[in-house]
Amino acid sequence: MDTVTKIKKRNILNIEERVISVAKKTIVTESNAIMHLASLVDREFSDAVDYIFKSHGRVIVTGIGKSANIATKIVATLNSTGTPAIFMHAADAIHGDLGTILEDDSVICISKSGNTPEIKVLVPLIKARGNKLIAITSNKASFLGTQADYVLNAYVEKEACPNNLAPTTSTTAQLVIGDALAMCLLDLRGFSSKDFARFHPGGSLGKKLYLRVSNLTSLNEKPEVHPDTDVKDVIVEISKKMLGVTAVVKDSKIIGIITDGDLRRMLTKVDSFKGLTAKDIMTKNPKKIDNDAMAVEAMKLMDNHGITQLLAEDKGNYCGVVHIHNLTKEGII
Template sequence: MLKILSQKQQIIKVAKETIETEGNAILNLANLVDEEFANAVETIFNSEGRVIVTGIGKSANIATKIVATLNSTGTPAIFMHAADAIHGDLGTILHNDTVICISKSGNTPEIKVLVPLIKAIGNKLIAITSNRESFLGQQADFVMHAYAAKEACPNNLAPTTSTTAQLVVGDALAMCLLNLRGFSSNDFAKFHPGGSLGKKLYLRVSNLTSLNEKPQVHPDTDLKNVIVEISEKMLGVTAVVENDEIVGIITDGDLRRMLTKVENFSGLTAKDIMSKNPKRINNDAMAIEAMELMDTHGITQILAEDHGKYCGVVHIHNLTKEGII
């Protein structure tokens, strides 16, 4: 008897089939990377110009993503819509530029018009296509084979597997260029100064300590003034400092614990309450390192120092506000 699936079961079935279809196609792409792929990468790497990426329809959407990835990893790139190119935007292409044209079939009317124009200008043309034998595949100087046997669409019509394959080939290209350029995390930070990702790469402890008050007391400071210092600086903590060096730390928690243990507060000083050898970090360290230390030790503040001299406090709220957490 034929089993009828519920709506939820049908949704799960279709989702899994889609992922499996696209996943299998992506894994097969590794078998298609060859010397021609390497030659295409080297052509871009050795070029003195930019990369112009073009396509139409869904391939144009993939082209814009590839452009963004190239730009963010050190390879200057520009998107040029294939339809607009034959109506004036062909002037985008400069003499030393390398052109990447993306098309699943490689035989669309716009591509057939555009490719001869690019060839006439004399620029190197790289194809990302599923069909090596297409017009685009035959005319290109290099083919990066983004083969997709079938779309995830049950009608084999909606671009799904093919566009995913194009995107993965574009990522492979970008990562190869990144590797050849020796593109480091510091370089990445230069191109991503905004957002939490960029801040993780460039924000230092000193950028955060400079935003806060600098709570500190002497080991002989009396209890009242310790409490005043913690309250006024509003960081829930104060460093205990002698000769500019950190000798201890007092937190709100230390004060609460002291209240449960001591009946006579008269004569208590900072050195009687403080925790010795507190966790600390270099003021020039990356902010992400401060976050990792706090997480490892289960603390919400950490003291910063420079060559043994007290610099200030980093609070977990600083990291949250900057988007590091």
């Protein structure tokens, strides 16, 4: 290895070590700050949560700069967990958007220093309207801290930025305080998994909570043969319905199942399938699921037994097939 190659390799290693070191230091700095936040949660935090919980209005969350970005996330979390919330940019508020705030609304103002010019202009306007003001700030002695009705202490000793300038640890702390606030309100409201599903009907998490097997079987063809159906017609039924499977049904009851795999295994055992019927090659007592069961239960059953289709029944009667592709398409898997 020549000298130039050695130097390049050494530089690559130095960069790698430096990056890993800075990354770890950032994570440790922010995690320590978050741990300290727990000791700052007090009666005032509880009173603020109680006020919002009992309020008939919405929660307006505002801030400037990076704090405004955090405010939008807190709004999203509140809305998705049962507390109506709206974001209002602090700069826009003093140029017309103050009309966003209605009489019964609570206002959460986020600012690390609590002394930015926009906040100093906005706070008196909010107070003059008679709305309760909740501050999330690192500086309780600031203009915002002294003017707010409730102060949620988001104090951090220093930013993760080596120059102690770029908002890093402080915005993380603000976000954590917002999450804590939202979770307290969720708990007081008794917000359940069913409520979560109502608020997240389009997401994979919501679908796991509300999507039922019946929603999926209704999308598929309904492959079905009689026990005495000729194997040739069984093959046609499986091919026609394009699910790789058919139920063997007698008097509306499932007595067996035939899959593509069953057909392949049959062909390795016989020279001719002439005279064979569905009951000769079917698997008895197949895995079944109630048509009203949650789709996520179908996923678990398929996973536990290493299968890709389930036969569904309603009050003991065959009603269709749920395929693993249905679960994949809906984002359940």
